[in-house]
Amino acid sequence: MRLSYSALNDYTSCALKYKFRYVDKIKEPKSKEAVFGTLIHSALHFAHSPALVPPTLEETLDFFTRGWNADIWENEDEERAAFTQGVQMLQKYYADNDIAAATIVALESRFQFDIGPEDNRHTISGIIDRIDKTETGYEIIDYKTSKKLPSQAEVDKNLQLTIYARAFLERYPKERDRLDTVTVSLYFLKHGEKISSTRTLEDLARMEEEILAAVADIEAEKFAPHVSPLCDWCGFQRLCPMQKHKFKDEAWDDDDVRAAIDELAALKKKMTADRKKAAELQQQIVQFMKDKKLGRVFGDEAIAALSERTTYSYDVATVREALAPLGKWDDVVRVDGTALSKLLPTLDSDTQHAIEQARSAKTSQTLSLKRSAKQ
Ligand code: SF4
Structure with missing residues (x-):
């Protein structure tokens, strides 16, 4: 199987979204956030493109302005806020970085590598935003336009960065023995903050196992939906069983069931x-x-x-x-799953991995009620 990092990311965030996009091949319009992110990435690529004299902030802002698409935003206020945010990101980037001093060895660099044994071989591909040569080694950087800053622990476990570290070794195999000198960083442009980490060969091996497990699930057609805040940006909401009922334009013939939900909610409240x-x-x-x-x-x-x-x-x-x-x-001993899940983040990664491998799943159905947004 050939799997891009973004496809893998889709699968791990919501397997059903992956199915809609890559198995059913349903076209979905690019979200405004994705369009915005792509333009910022292009502007930074422009800022760092090889030249005798690198582009000034004004030239990069001009590039950004020329690429701006005003039509994708809901209204003028939203468009103005997004444009201002883009300008501020680039201004901050220029203020915090000496563009001419960066020792970039690769920009928006495509990669692919194979994982798995001979009889279960798969190709992983993607694009690394930027690789720099540093005084002590290298730094792999991925730009983020998202609002939320992850914790250091999340960056230390970030799958994307682990994949990039593995892709880096494909290109620079001699660095394998000096992997501790290779920094992997997420650069949050909105905050002007870079959160960095490193990876070990064990991390890379574990990443391969994780991807092989995901591939096995894809091949077994495990495409369960995963409801999360990301659903608000998902272009498949009108097809998704977890979301499509909220679109009132469908002829659902659902007056009775709506009344039943409200009655059940009232009963639970009373209980x-x-x-x-x-x-x-x-x-x-x-x-x-x-x-x-x-x-x-x-x-x-x-x-x-x-x-x-x-x-x-x-x-x-x-x-x-x-x-x-x-x-x-x-x-007489039963493992307490709740206690174990609280303990898990405090354990070292090898122990965590061993426990995760020992886990098996049993699926049952429960009906839960949650206040809808309008209440
Ligand atoms: S709406 Fe949410 S649950 Fe449904 S496919 Fe999209 S991300 Fe998955």
């Missing part, structure tokens, strides 16, 4: 309020019984009785010591 009220009443009754030293109290329609229940906890090490030699320890 929550009832549970809260019951806890308050219970506390009031128990307090009375304790104050008056009573075991039972009598209402007109019911009798409340206070009884004691003892629960036990065990010293885990002692119980394990007693049961393990009998081969019975596993019979």
Whole structure:
């Protein structure tokens, strides 16, 4: 299989979006955010294009202005805000960087490399925004126009940067033994902030395993939708079972089910309020019984009785010591998934990986209710 990084990114963010785009090959208009991002990338490419004298800020802004498409924005206010943001990004970029001093060795550089054993070979491709030669090694940079800044931990695990580090070694195989001198960075243009990291050969090997697992899922046609804030920018909302019902222009014949949802929501709300009220009443009754030293109290329609229940906890090490030699320890121990998922981020990456490999999934269906935006 041939897989670009952006296709892989689509698959990992929402497998159904990947299916619409790459399996069903449904054309979707480019989002305004994507058009904006492409123009900013082109402007930075222009700013760094090889020349005796690099383009000035004014020349780069002129390039940006000439490439601007006013038609994709909803209204004039939105268009003006986006244009201003683009100008500010480029101004900040010029203020923070000495364009002439950059030692760039590759700009918007295409790559491809193969992963997997002979009988399960796949090609990964993509484009690296920029590779610089630094005093100590190299730096691979990817520009981002997004608003949200990730944490350092997220950048350390960022799959895109790991793929880029692997692609870099394809081009510079001699750097394999000096991978710690190769920096991988995400440059957030809106904030003028660069978050950097490095990768190890183990990270690259793990990335291959991750991609092979994704490829196996694609080949097994696992295309489950994943609802996230990214849905708002997804061009397939009118086809997606998780979103299409919200478009009122469809003839859904759904008056009954809409009423059922609202009734269920009202019931759940009442149940929550009832549970809260019951806890308050219970506390009031128990307090009375304790104050008056009573075991039972009598209402007109019911009798409340206070009884004691003892629960036990065990010293885990002692119980394990007693049961393990009998081969019975596993019979009483269950892994607590919730506790494990809280623990997981605190573990080293090898242990995390081992635990993730040990995980198996069982799918069941539950109906959840959430307030809709209009409420
Ligand atoms: S709308 Fe959301 S869930 Fe549906 S395909 Fe797009 S990203 Fe996936």
